[in-house]
Amino acid sequence: MAAELDIDFGDEASSGDGLDWRQRAVIVCDPTPFSRRLTVDILRYAGAERIQTCSTPESAIWFAENADQSVMVVDWRDERLDAAQTIRKLRRSKGEANRIPTLILSTKNTLLDIEAARDAGADTLALRPVSPRGVTERLTEITQRPRAFVKTSNYSGPDRRVRKADGAGAYKRDRDVAEGMTTPLQAARAQAQSIIFTMLRRGDELSARIGRSLERFLASVDALGDREREIIQLHRASLGRLADLQGESREERMEVVEGLETLVRRRLRD
Template sequence: MQFDDLATSTPVQRTVSARWQDRPILIVDPSNFLRRLVADVLRHAGADRVSTFGDIEAGLNAATGFARPIIIADWSEKGSPGPALTRALRRKNLPVRRAPIIALGSTGQLREVERARDAGVNGFVLRPVSPAMLFSRLDETVRRPRAYVETDSFAGPDRRIRPNQDGRIAWKRGPDVEAGLATPLEAALAQADAMAAAMMRQGDMIAARVGRSLRQYLETVKDIGPRETEIITLHRSALRRLQEFEGAPPAHRNELVNGLEKITARRLAA
C-alpha cells in the first residue's frame, strides 16, 4: 500500500460549501509524478486539503476517513485503479459511497467514456490534464450534482442526461411504459439491445452476449411477469459481475456467460 500527503484521517467539521476547493480531494494514481502534478494544480487553485495515493486499497481506506470527499482517479489503461476503485466504492455499504469521482483517461473514445459512466463516475477528463477542464468538471460536480441512482445493476450518478429527438430523456423506460409509449415487453427488449450495444462499443464481446441472451429469451414470451422479471434480473446481475471482473481471464468470464445461457435455456424448456 502506497500513500503520501495524507493530512488527517479525522473528518473535519465545516460549514457545507459549494466550492470544491473547500472539500477534501483524494487523488489515486500509480504514477508518483502524475498524482503530484494534479495535486499541485489543485493546490494552486486554492484547494488546501489534497491527499494522494498510489493504489486502490490506500485510496479506498482513506476515503472512509473524510467527510464529503471528492476522488480523482487514473483511468488511462485497463490496469488503472479507476474502474476497480469506482465499483468498489459504489458497491460497498459506506457513508462515502456516493462521493463524486472524476476519471482521468487517456482516450476520449465513446466506449471508454461509457465504461467510466457505467462504472459510476461523475465526470471524465482527458490527459494531459487541462486545468480549465478539470476545474469545470469539479465545479459541475459540486454545484449541479446529478441524482444518485442505486439499483441491482448500477450505482452512481444518473446516466440519463441526454434528450432524445422528441425531447424526452433517454433510457427512461419506466416512465415510458407508464405513459403508454411502450409495453413492458417492448421496453425489456429495448433494454436487452442497449446492453448488447453498449458492451460491443466498449469492445467487450463476452459481456455483449448477456444482452443477446436476454433478447433471445424475451423473443419467446408474450408478456413480462414474475418469471420474466427474474430472468431479466439474472442477466443484469451477470452483466454487473462481468464488468466488475473485466480484468479476469477470458475463460473465467466465458464460463459465467455459459452458465447464464444454460439457466436461460432450462427456463425456456420448462
C-alpha cells in the same frame, strides 16, 4: 447521449451538500508518480486546499471512508489501475463515502472505456491533457450541481439520464418506454432534438451540429440495434469532448465535429 433503456431506475435524493470542491479533501488515486504529481500541481493551481495522494484503490477508498466531505480524482492511464473498477468498489463501500463526487482523468477515449467509467458510477470523465480550468469546471459541476443518487440491483451512482434543459430533473425515458408511452427510437430522436434546441439556446453552434448529425442518423434507421447504439454513443462522447474544449479555438472544436461526421459516414458504409 444514448437513451438509458436497459435499467429501471429508482431515484434517491443526492447527498451532495454543495460544498465547494476546493474546501473538500481531494483524494488523488494514481499509481504513476509523475502523473500523480502533475495532477496535484493542476489541483493546487486550481485552488485545492487539501490533497491526499494514493497509489492503490484500497488506500483511496480508505481515505474516502475516513475523510470528512471529500472528492475523488482517479487516473486511468495504464493497466496498473482500473479506474472503473475503483469507482465501482467505492460505490459499494459503507457509509457516506459511497456517494462522494468522482472524476476520472483518462487517456482512454474509446466508447467502451467511456461507457465503462459511466456505468461504474463515475460522476464525470475528463480526457488528458486537462487544464486547471477544465478540472475546475468538472469538479464544480459535480459538487455544486450533483445528480440524484441512484441505487439498483446492478448500479449505484449518479443518475445517468440526461438532465432537462431547465435543470428540473432527468428525462424519464426508461419509465416512458417501459409503460409503452414511447419507443426506444422515438426517445432517442426526441433527445437529439433536445440537444439541438439546448445548444442553440446556449449559442453553441458546434454542439448543435452534433445534435443535427444524430438527428439525421436516427431519421435513417427503423430501430435501435447494436450498431445504432454505438453511433449514438459516439455522439455523446463528442458532446463531452466539446464541453472539455470550451474556451479553446473554434478550429480545435471543429476537428471534433468533423471527426465525428467522418467516423459516422464510415460506420454507415460498413
